[in-house]
Each structure stands twice: as C-alpha cells, then as structure tokens.
Amino acid sequence: MNYKKLKQTRVILSLLFFILTTSLFLDIYEKYANETVHEILFLQFIPSLLQFIQTFAIGTIGFIIVIGLTAFIGRIYCSTICPLGILQDVFAWLAKKRSQARFFYKKKKAYPILRYSLLAITIISLIISFSTIISLLDPYSNFGRFVTYLFRPVVVVLNNGIAMLLNKFEVYSLNPVKLVAAPWFMLIFSILIFLTIAFMSYKRGRLFCNTVCPVGTFLGLISKVSFLKIRFDEDNCTKCGKCIGACKSECIDLKLYTVDHSRCVDCFNCLAVCNDSALKLTSKPPKANTNTSRRNAITTGIALLVGQKLLAESNPSNDTSKLLVNKKEHPVSPPGSISIKRFNEICTGCGLCVAVCPTQVLQPAVGQYGLKGFMQPHMDYVDGGYCNFDCRGCGQICPTGAILPIEIEEKQITQLGKAVFVKENCVVYTDGTDCGACSEHCPTKAVNMIPYEGKLLIPEVDQSICIGCGACEHPCPIDAPYKAIYVNGNAVHQAAEKPKEEEQTSAPVEEDFPF
C-alpha cells in the first residue's frame, strides 16, 4: 500500500471536516440550511452520544459508527473528524516547520492515571447528568467555543470593515453584521483554554488528546484491540528513528518495536516517512522561539476582541433613584430546552446556537444559571436582542439535543417566561408622554396599550398569551436593570394560550372619502 497516498488522503479528509465544521460557526450571512448542520456534525462523538441517550433516534448513531470505525482501524476519528484534533495538528505542524531539529518528536511515556481518572469522572458525570465536566472536556464543545467567542468576532470585524469600504463605492454585496460582545469572563476563559491547548500541541503534539480528552482515552481503549494496527516489520527496520521524529502522539518505542495503540491517532505520519517499509498498517501480529510577528498577531487578535467589548460598554448615567430594580427569579433558556434543569444537564456550551442565532439574543451565561450552567446560552434580552417569532433555528441546529427541534407552531406558544410591567419605571407614568415601544414589538399583543390619564396609553400585560420572547424588554428605552417591562424566566417552560382568534376586520369607515 502506498502510505504516502494514505497520509495525503487523511490530510485531505481532515481539512474537509475541519473547514465544514468551522464554517457552521462562521456562517454570518445565514447561508446554511439548518438541516445541513446535522449532516456535518453527525459524527461528532459527544454531541451524538448525548442526543442518542435522549432520543435513541437513527439520526443520532454517529458515535456508534465512530466506535465501529475505531474497532476496525484505530483512532482515525482523532485525526480526521475531531475539529479540535485537526486544530492541534495545525499548531504541531507550525512547530515542526519552524524547528531545525532533524527528529522533532521523541518517545514519551503515557499518563494512564491522569487520563483514566478523567475518563471515569466523565462517565460518572454523564450518568448523574453533571454537564459542566462534559462541557469542559468535550473536544467538539471546546472547539465550538474557540470559534464562536474568539474567531467569529474577528471574522465579523473584518467583514464589517470590508463591507464599509465597499459600501463607499456603492457595492452592497457585503453588509455589516451585528456583533454582540460576549461577557468578559467568557472571553478570558476561552482565551486561556485556547492558549493552553495551543501550547500543549505546539510543544508536545497530541498531548491533550492522550491525557485529558475523554473521547480520546475511550477510543484508545477500543483502539488497543482494533482489527488493523500500525505494526513494525522488525526485519526491515534500520532503526533510523524517523518514525519517532514524526509521531505526534510520541508513542513509538524503537527498542521494543512497539506502537502504543491507545495513544496512536492514526495520522499515518510514521507510515509515510518510513523509507524501509518497516511500518505497516496490518491485521497480522509494529524554544523557545521569539517570533514577534506572531506575538503581534495574537496581540492584535486579543485587542480586537477586547476592543469590541470595550466599545460595547458605554452607558450614559441617568437619575435612577426612584426606579425599581427588575426582579428576575430565573434566567430564560432557549425555546425547545423544555426546562432550565433539563437544559443545564445536557448542553455542553459549544456555542453553535450563539453563532447561528439571527438576532444574537442567545449569549453565553456566566452566573445566570449558576455553576452548573456556566458557558451555556441564555436569552439576553437586554444587550442581545429578542427572539424572532418566526424562527426555530436554535432547536434545528443543536447537536446535543439540549434544545429540541420543536415545530414552529409549538415554538409560538412555548412560554419561556412571563412579561412583567413595572409602572413606576415607565415614561408614561414618570413623564406623562406616550411611548409604547414594548407593545409595538409584541408578536401576540400580550402587551397591549390601554387608555391612561386623559389621552395617554399605557401598557398592560396578559400573561396567558405571553411567550416570554423579550420583544418588549429589548426596545424599552429605560436602561437595565430598571426596565419598565422585563421577562421573568420560567424554570419549566409552559404552554401559553394562543391569542384569541379574531374575526376578519373590515374598513373602519363606510365612506370612500370621509373628508
């Protein structure tokens, strides 16, 4: 078998999966049909597993296929399908390119206690539904967060810059896209994890995959007994050491002619580099560099992220002494999440719904859900936006099933929370002037305007038809936390009544020309 071609094929496949997966999070012009998302993410291990546990649907057996594949050929998943793995390969490749060493990698020992403990903790967390551990360790979710909270803002800023430039020449093929800054904590947390994983892969190749990642450890157990394995043909081996130099998992032992299959990620670098046919894929029983330009790039990237966050924070101060603070008993979880408790147990905070949401109302929570919901999305009606009445995008794309793909008719009567009107904060009461921005936007007219003191109109909420979409809270001209109308989240989503079926209206005045 031509192993150079095999490695080439692996590289092409891995780039394909990487680009397709990444593009889902960077789809700022909403070009992807929501159904395509599931096709692209079908084989992602943990999301598929989480969906399967809930629904046992045929569309969720991606992880079973991965297990089968691993039993056949080893941890091909880690080198071809897992986007975090491929990202780490990029850093590893950079490190190797810039190094003068003839043999870049060395044989290193495994850390079995660490990785099997982490695997055990992950399995226990799955059983008791403590999703925070899974969120932190799932490679897909970590990758998703990097793209959503670090890469996507940079893409948006670039897009907006180019769009402005083109607009000056009356070319409107690109347009500025809204960007809502993620909470500080999320940005810093994401940057830290990103730098950690980047550093680990730059220095030690697939170290993360072989010590921390529970998917890697689990597949490694299966890989130990896979049908096809990378083995030594000891008679041909000249002990030149090129294979060790190319092994990203640092798992080849030339003294004992062994490959540690629990750590081998099937990148086929060793097969391709060996000129003596001493390594075969077979079933029979083998710096510190100071590059300132990169520092500049990283610094610029961080500055762009931090800068857009700083720009977002400019609140003029008003006299709020007489206003009442909004009392929100629960945050608001996305439509299709059924209840906050269920949502917190399943969501791994991958950020795909945040990236895809057309109004950017979904934003990562820091403390809103407590620790168990850290990094999971909530509906941010203050800074984000409000939920588009005709959209069911988040449920359609959620890869773990934390947000279920409910039909649009069901979504339009799902009560995420109840609107609460605070008369003391409302301009109609405080200033005696008309406003009505809340009722304007309400899709069910649960917020209606009734006569008040002379010719004014003031809001009144009918909570029975309110769906908690936030279309009232977001445009209220009073700044948070003193909004005159806000949504108090439901811990368990309720069913709202449909607005009363109204009779077909007719012309208010009989005359053709009443003037």
Place this chain on the structure above:
Amino acid sequence: MKRRDFLRTGIGAGLISGALPLFGGLDSINGQPVKTEYDLAAVRGGNGGDMFDRAIEAIGGISKYVKAGQKVVVKPNIGWDAPPERAANTNPEVVARIVKRCKEAGASEVYVFDNTCNKWDRCYRNSGIEDAVKEAGGKMIPGNTESFYKEVEIPNGKSLKKAKVHKMILESDVFINVPVMKHHSSTRISLAMKNLMGVVWDRKFYHSNDLHQCIADFCTFKKPDLNIIDGYNMMTKNGPRGVSVADVTNLKALIASPDIVAADAAATKMFGLQPSEIGHIGIAHEMKLGNMNLEELSISKQKMV
C-alpha cells in the same frame, strides 16, 4: 351679418368647450374650484400601482417632483419581517411603481431604505420590497448600518434637538415618503409623519422624550417632497406589527400630497378618527409644518372601477 356673428360665436364656444379640459375638466363645468392641480389627491378602488398613477397626475405629475438627473430617495415602511398581506410594511407594488415612474422622469438613481425594527435582511426580503425595487431599477440600501447616519442639529425642535439621520436623506435631491396606512399601539395610527422615524438612527430617544413632540420636531428639520400613503391593504388593529391577516382589510385606498400634515389628516379620517386626536398631527399643525384643516384644501377624489 347675423350668420357671420353666429359662426364666430359658435366656433368660439366650440373651441372654448373643447379646451375646457385644459382648465380643470368636468369639475369646472360642475362648479368645483378650477385648479390645475390639487393640494391632496385621494384614490379608491384600484391596485396599488395604478392608484399611484392616478393620484400623482392630480397633484402635478411626477415631473413636478422629479427632474432629469436628480437622485431620488424613496422611504417606504419596511420595518417588519412580515409578508405583504399582513400590511405591516408598504405594498411592494406601490413602491415599485413609484421607483419606475421616477426612473422614467429621468432620475439618475432611486435609492430605497428603512431603519427596520426586525432584522433588516429578513424585512427587505420578506416584505417583497427588495425584489420589487430591484426589478423596477431601484437600489436597496441597508438601513441598519450606524455609519450611514450623520448627526444633524434640529434647532427648531422642542424635544428633538439633534439626531443621526441617514445620509441618503441628506444627500438626495428628492425625498419621497411612502408609509403604509396602519394602526399603531403607541401613536394610535402610523402614517406619513410616523414613517419618518425610520430615517433616524436612535428611535429610543423619541420613546423616552415625548414621542409625539419628537415626531413633529423632525419635520422642522426636513420634510419629504412628496408623501404617498399606501392604503391598498390597511391594518386596522394590533399595529404596527399586527398579529395576523385578520387585522388587515383590503381597503384599496391611496392618498398623495406634498403636505405631510394634510396627508396624515386625510388618512386619519379613514380610521374614523379626527386629526386633532393624534398628538403629533395636532402639534405639527400648531407648529405650522402643514395644514390639517382639510376643508381649506383642494382635494381630488377619484374612484376607480
């Protein structure tokens, strides 16, 4: 002698009666005030585009408002992510016909935009206006880009003293305002003056600083050259977004006038309300921005079959 006189008189009378259309048509014979054009035109009974053609004829023809080589900005209501039958936005056929006539009158470019309430690309698309305008040869401009808005002073405003206004309004030669006739939960109706809230960036300011006064104040800064109120479909309740098509009636009406206050006054009456009941109309009339006393104006009324 008598026959010569008779011929002279006869031919003269014939010429004059034949030339009557030039002097105001049948109306002049009926005893109506003789006018070459009206202050306000109202049309009933046709489709949106045709009613516009009839109305614009009565108030001077499109070439009175658009000269060859001029840049025209048409500002419809594209505020909501809703299809045309919901009447939350202006009827696309009306907008398309206006664009078409402007181009025929020699306009160099016709720009169309709105600072939408829902997501702008969905509004532009689902309202049907984007496609209709493109087909008619106009250019859709995004309205939700802050850098397109320039701050201006409004010295005669009582509450609104400054605002960021879309550059198309500031840079174009002709400004045509095309609202849809609909109910509004804040201001009771949303017509020509209310539609101008879509040319400023910060609407929140209006809502928290005397909404009706701000709406009138903007007109002290700039008034449209022409106002076309589209009542082909009218939303009679649950405005400005509407809940369903049950809120909409196929009224088949259109009102046109260069006087924004008069146009609003006439359209208000079609709701069965009095113009003085609507805060910003009364205020604008007091501020002499237009005339809401319709009995003082000459109004053309046309019923199409």
